[in-house]
Amino acid sequence: MFLILSTLLLPTLISTINGEIGSQFGESHTIVKRATKPDHFTYTDQKEWLTFNGSQCGNDRQSPINLDSSLATIDESLHLNFNSYDNLLEAGQGSVHSTGHNLRLDFKTQYTYSVTGSAVEGHLMELYQLHLHWGINSMSGSEHAIDGERFAAEVHFVHLNAAYKGFGEKALEHEDALTVIGVIAKNGDPNPGLDILLEAMQSNSSNIKYDTKNQFSLRYFLPGNTKSFFKYFGSLTTPNCQEAVNWIVMKDFITVSNDQIDRLRSLVDEHGDEMKTVVRDVQPLKGRTIYQSDSGSMLGPISLASIVFYLIIHILFIQKCILN
Numbered sequence: 001m002f003l004i005l006s007t008l009l010l011p012t013l014i015s016t017i018n019g020e021i022g023s024q025f026g027e028s029h030t031i032v033k034r035a036t037k038p039d040h041f042t043y044t045d046q047k048e049w050l051t052f053n054g055s056q057c058g059n060d061r062q063s064p065i066n067l068d069s070s071l072a073t074i075d076e077s078l079h080l081n082f083n084s085y086d087n088l089l090e091a092g093q094g095s096v097h098s099t100g101h102n103l104r105l106d107f108k109t110q111y112t113y114s115v116t117g118s119a120v121e122g123h124l125m126e127l128y129q130l131h132l133h134w135g136i137n138s139m140s141g142s143e144h145a146i147d148g149e150r151f152a153a154e155v156h157f158v159h160l161n162a163a164y165k166g167f168g169e170k171a172l173e174h175e176d177a178l179t180v181i182g183v184i185a186k187n188g189d190p191n192p193g194l195d196i197l198l199e200a201m202q203s204n205s206s207n208i209k210y211d212t213k214n215q216f217s218l219r220y221f222l223p224g225n226t227k228s229f230f231k232y233f234g235s236l237t238t239p240n241c242q243e244a245v246n247w248i249v250m251k252d253f254i255t256v257s258n259d260q261i262d263r264l265r266s267l268v269d270e271h272g273d274e275m276k277t278v279v280r281d282v283q284p285l286k287g288r289t290i291y292q293s294d295s296g297s298m299l300g301p302i303s304l305a306s307i308v309f310y311l312i313i314h315i316l317f318i319q320k321c322i323l324n
């Protein structure tokens with residue numbers, strides 16, 4: 001019975017698959033595209049990411065997203081400890097390169113820095129590398145949006161779960177493989193940390209590693225307040241978009257200057273094209289819960305408005321007293 005059914009159904013199945021490839025993806029050209037390694041992706045054609053072998057880019061828990069502070073669930077038990085983050089990285093102990101998709105800092109001595117705490121579910125998450133994303137203008141350079149707004153740039157501190165050391169790519173099959181801390185940069189004063197990374201870059205070419213020439217502090221890329229943050233489950237923001245990331249995005253900002261972003265935009269990818277925009281489109285939330293460690297920082301403008309309101313009332317009250 002099964003044999004008869006198979007004999008009858010097999011040609012139909014094959015023609016369906018051929019039809020799909022023919023109509024949806026074109027001919028041999030498509031097959032080459034489908035076999036393309038994810039490392040050669042571009043930001044101009046993000047739909048192509050879905051066609052890479054093993055791609056998760058079309059799945060339901062993708063990043064980046066819009067972080068809506070009015071919808072995020074407050075969980076005051078969320079804490080994050082930064083271990084050894086105050087230790088300076090001496091000149092020559094870091095190496096900087098353009099990957100063709102971002103500007104990245106690696107550490108010659110691995111796993112010096114880590115984060116722990118309830119925000120990372122009690123795991124030991126060790127800092128592996130950090131990198132920056134930026135865009136064509138100061139309103140499109142952060143990958144995450146906060147309350148619908150994007151900013152000049154975003155730093156990603158990529159941490160690996162110590163439990164999966166030595167797993168390589170296989171670690172990404174585990175949902176708790178990575179914690180990425182995102183820090184959004186607004187347009188403003190030059191960032192001294194970014195200056196150190198840019199000073200190291202001896203050319204605009206990608207994939208050439210240069211040693212840092214000055215002492216670097218990770219704190220240059222962290223806001224003063226690291227207790228206020230969003231947290232949600234998502235993915236890598238580059239192909240194959242593996243859904244293995246516990247995302248922590250700081251509510252407070254750092255700053256970068258226009259000149260610094262211009263310098264980043266002059267870096268070139270493997271094709272010799274300038275990297276004007278290295279940002280993935282915002283992805284749908286699809287029913288996920290976003291948590292926030294407090295109702296803090298985002299209420300800043302409201303608190304300021306309350307203070308102004310209070311002062312006006314106070315002045316009016318004094319005036320009334322004087323007039324009486």
Ligand SMILES: [Zn+2]
Nearest residue numbers: 131133156237
């Ligand atoms: Zn990134």
